[in-house]
Amino acid sequence: MLSTRVEIQDLEVAFRTGQTTTTAVNRISLSIGKGEIVGVVGESGSGKSVTALSLMRLIDLPGVISGGKIFYEAAGEPPVNLLQLPDDVMRSYRGNEIAMIFQEPMTALNPLHTCGEQVAEAIRLHRRSTRKAAREQVTALFEKVKLPDPAAIMDRYPHELSGGQKQRVMIAMAISCQPRLLIADEPTTALDVTVQKAILELLRELQQQMDMSVIFITHDLGVVAEIATRVVVMYKGNIVEEGPVKAVFRQPQHPYTKGLLACRPPLDKRLVRLPVIRDFMETDSQGQIYEKAGVIGELVQSLEIPAAVLRQREQQLAAAVPLLEVTGLKTWFPVKRSITGKVLQWSKAVDDVSFEVRTGETLGLVGESGCGKTTLGRSLLQLVPPTGGSILYRGQELRSLSAAGMRALRKDMQLIFQDPYASLNPRQTIGAAILEPMQVHGLYGNARQQKGKVLELLEKVNLPADYYNRYPHEFSGGQRQRIVIARALAVEPSFIICDESVAALDVSIQAQVLNLLIRLREELGFTCIFISHDLSVVRFISDRIMVMQRGKMVETGAADAVYNHPQHAYTQQLIAAIPKGI
Numbered sequence: 257m258l259s260t261r262v263e264i265q266d267l268e269v270a271f272r273t274g275q276t277t278t279t280a281v282n283r284i285s286l287s288i289g290k291g292e293i294v295g296v297v298g299e300s301g302s303g304k305s306v307t308a309l310s311l312m313r314l315i316d317l318p319g320v321i322s323g324g325k326i327f328y329e330a331a332g333e334p335p336v337n338l339l340q341l342p343d344d345v346m347r348s349y350r351g352n353e354i355a356m357i358f359q360e361p362m363t364a365l366n367p368l369h370t371c372g373e374q375v376a377e378a379i380r381l382h383r384r385s386t387r388k389a390a391r392e393q394v395t396a397l398f399e400k401v402k403l404p405d406p407a408a409i410m411d412r413y414p415h416e417l418s419g420g421q422k423q424r425v426m427i428a429m430a431i432s433c434q435p436r437l438l439i440a441d442e443p444t445t446a447l448d449v450t451v452q453k454a455i456l457e458l459l460r461e462l463q464q465q466m467d468m469s470v471i472f473i474t475h476d477l478g479v480v481a482e483i484a485t486r487v488v489v490m491y492k493g494n495i496v497e498e499g500p501v502k503a504v505f506r507q508p509q510h511p512y513t514k515g516l517l518a519c520r521p522p523l524d525k526r527l528v529r530l531p532v533i534r535d536f537m538e539t540d541s542q543g544q545i546y547e548k549a550g551v552i553g554e555l556v557q558s559l560e561i562p563a564a565v566l567r568q569r570e571q572q573l574a575a576a577v578p579l580l581e582v583t584g585l586k587t588w589f590p591v592k593r594s595i596t597g598k599v600l601q602w603s604k605a606v607d608d609v610s611f612e613v614r615t616g617e618t619l620g621l622v623g624e625s626g627c628g629k630t631t632l633g634r635s636l637l638q639l640v641p642p643t644g645g646s647i648l649y650r651g652q653e654l655r656s657l658s659a660a661g662m663r664a665l666r667k668d669m670q671l672i673f674q675d676p677y678a679s680l681n682p683r684q685t686i687g688a689a690i691l692e693p694m695q696v697h698g699l700y701g702n703a704r705q706q707k708g709k710v711l712e713l714l715e716k717v718n719l720p721a722d723y724y725n726r727y728p729h730e731f732s733g734g735q736r737q738r739i740v741i742a743r744a745l746a747v748e749p750s751f752i753i754c755d756e757s758v759a760a761l762d763v764s765i766q767a768q769v770l771n772l773l774i775r776l777r778e779e780l781g782f783t784c785i786f787i788s789h790d791l792s793v794v795r796f797i798s799d800r801i802m803v804m805q806r807g808k809m810v811e812t813g814a815a816d817a818v819y820n821h822p823q824h825a826y827t828q829q830l831i832a833a834i835p836k837g838i
Contacts, residue, residue: 260329261437261469262311263287267324269306269315280306282493283323288437293463293470295484295501297477297516299762300732302490304473305359308439311471312356313338313346328354331436352382355435359442361422365414372398372410375429382433397428401458419625420451424458431462438463441473445760448624448789449833456483475762477516478835481505489513492543511537511547518552519767521796523836526566526816527559529774530767530796570814573617573799578648579751579783580613580636585645587628587635605631606642607807613751618777618784620798620815622791622830628807629787633753636785637669638662649751667697670744674756676736680728687724690714690743697747713742716779717772734765738772745776753785758793770797791830795819803827 269281281303288294296304309315311326327335330353338346358364366374375397376390385393391410398406401424414422423443430438440459444452460483463470472484480487480501487504489497489512497510508514515533535555538546585606592601605628613619621629634640636647638654647654649669657665673679680689690710694700700709711721717738728736737757744752754773758766774797777784788794794801794815801818803811803826811824822828 259289260287260327261290261292262329263327263335264307264311265325265327267307267310267326268322269303269310269319270322271319273318280319280493281310284490284493284495286488286495286498288469288471290436290469291463291467292486293460293472293484295480295487296471296473296490297475297480297487298490299475299516299764301492303493304490305441307490308356308441308471308473311338311439312350312354313341328437348382351378351435352433353435354437354439355430355433356439356441357423357426357430357443359445361414361419361426364426365422367414370411370413371417371425375425375432378429378432393432394428397432398425400431400462401425401428402454403428418451419447420455423447423451423455427455427458427462431466431468434466435468437469437471439471439473442475443472444474444479449791449830449835450624452479452835453482453833459483475516475764476520476835477505477513477763478520482835489516491545496545508552511545514552516764518556519763521770521792522556523792523834525556526561527556527796528561529559529771531555531559532767532771533764566816569799573614576614576616578612579615579617579650581646581648582612582636583610583646583648585609585632585635585647586643587631587640588643604807606635608645609804609807609809610645611802611809611812613783613785615783616781617800618786618798620794620801621785621787621804622789622794622801623804624789624830626806627804629789629804630755632804633671633755633785633787637666637671637753639671667693667699667747668749669751670747670749670753672737672740672744672752672754672757674759676733676740676757677728679740680736682728685725685727686731686739689728689739690746693743693746699747709746710742713745716745716776717742732765733761734769737761737765737769741769741772741776745780748780749782751783751785753787755787756789757786759788759790766793773797790834791819791827792834803830 264284264286266283266285267281268279268283271278271280284307298304310321315321321339326338328338329335372391372394375394379385379390379393395406395410398409403409403421403424444455447455472480474480484501486499487501488495489510491512497504497508497513504513505517508517512533515536518531521530536548538548586608587606588602588604590599591603594600609632623629631640635642642655687710690713691706694706694709700706711724714721714723719735719738731739758769761769786794786797798815800813801815802809803824805826811818811822811827818827819831822831
């Protein structure tokens, strides 16, 4: 234990509700060396975050740490079992010896206090600093984590910062007391690939400067390859594989690890569909895992789309008529006005963008947060009124339509939102949510026929019919995304905009949803704009790619051409930021 910072022995965590006990962490053992970065990977529900919260002793009822020991070695002190420390002593360890970067910075930061105040509070609490000294330390920390204009950000509130900036504030707070163990819980999930790359580089740099041990929790093995030296794979509360990152990546032993590695869109091939976990393993009613025959390389090769098939699709789309024609589209927002109300300064979210989408085509729209992707999508559907330009849909100018005319057309044009939980009414069953647009547009006859159509749609998105009367909170993120897709399809649209619809999903669930969208596109023949910040995902699902930066279109072309031979420096930067693995 001399070279070990923390050692977890037979840890067991259970959640007890009524007569039911669910084991979230099943007697796992794990050690973290001094100055070591260990990646912990697995899908949502695998026990990753529960393990981290147990280490911090932050498990709340109905959760209970029902067994095991967690030994931690502070500098110059013998190892102590964190699970046996009195509460007041454990509080002195949190933030001071052991710190945590939480997954969602917007919910982890207090919206009522400035960013500077929140970081300074941790310093004053553990280091007994004066307000002035704490403020000076916070400014220095903001410089260390490379925030622009640290003095200004000190006095800003969380909602005034971008996602990447909020994450840097969380990192500054976590390292403010120079902890010896840092737990990073999904610190880059849903961030742009360029911001993700910057955060990973920052964490690696800080770890080396401070000689910290780091537990890096994620669902993405590609991200682990960028930062960790050792990886631990968790599945349903168990550690199923562990070892050096290179060894696990090159020769995975467990079928679950093989599935996780195969779920990411490959960087050098175009596939009919993405491999998923069930291609490599299955479980029986007792939870026993069985490995299916085959290896990753063979499966990927069997799914590869022949070049002749790709050329044939390109020729078919080239001959198709445009469904959507956009010319000189502008969507500007006033940010500064004079006393008389005259606009003095505009935020040009979409600035003179022109493109077309052909019938049956999937156009990938890619760029960092703030580039104008979402505003463009909403402007096309007239959810955000454009400032100028033309939008022709089947030859009809959308900007000249009345509100009633646009409502009638919405049946043909649907939007799948980024956050499926926020876009579903928590008080409405999913059956009612899918049924509602049918009732609004008077489709499919009487109530019995409409319910039959809802059940048909549930089956189409691979959800059982008996889910009809359940509520959104009873479903996982991937299941909720399927529900939202079913609702969008309820009115049989010809045109769908998917706005970051897989951004926050586990890579394995993301693969399932992408495969579902491709299958439905082939069956139903709809045209699609797929918005994402992840070029590898966009390339997999799209026929063409359009790259946006600061409200303007900087590059467009066939998906493979843009990905393999990017012309614009910004596109090259996006591609360089994609985690490449080993």
